[in-house]
Amino acid sequence: xxxKIGLFETKYYYNNDNDFHNENGPAIxxxxxxxxxxxxGIFLGDSGNGYTQKKFEQWLRLKAFQ
Numbered sequence: 001x002x003x004k005i006g007l008f009e010t011k012y013y014y015n016n017d018n019d020f021h022n023e024n025g026p027a028i029x030x031x032x033x034x035x036x037x038x039x040x041g042i043f044l045g046d047s048g049n050g051y052t053q054k055k056f057e058q059w060l061r062l063k064a065f066q
Contacts (some may be wrong), residue, residue: 001013001014001015001022001023001057002015002016002018008030008031009031010024010028010029010030010031010060011028011029012027012028013026013027013028014027015040015041017040017041019038019040019041020038020041020043021038021039021040021041022037022038022054023039023060025027025032025053025056026053026056027035027039033047034046034047034048035051037051037056039059039060044056044059
């Protein structure tokens, strides 16, 4: 996993294919607190619409059974 700190201190997490990806939390974190969750480039949700770390962890557990 690669981490880049961008403009306005935004944190971006990438996998080896340069897709947004973070198995431990949001793949994009804005300085204002907004967070976006991605898994291998697939957008899962954002904190502005009620998506949380808990929902992400639930999704990961379900994915493990597929």
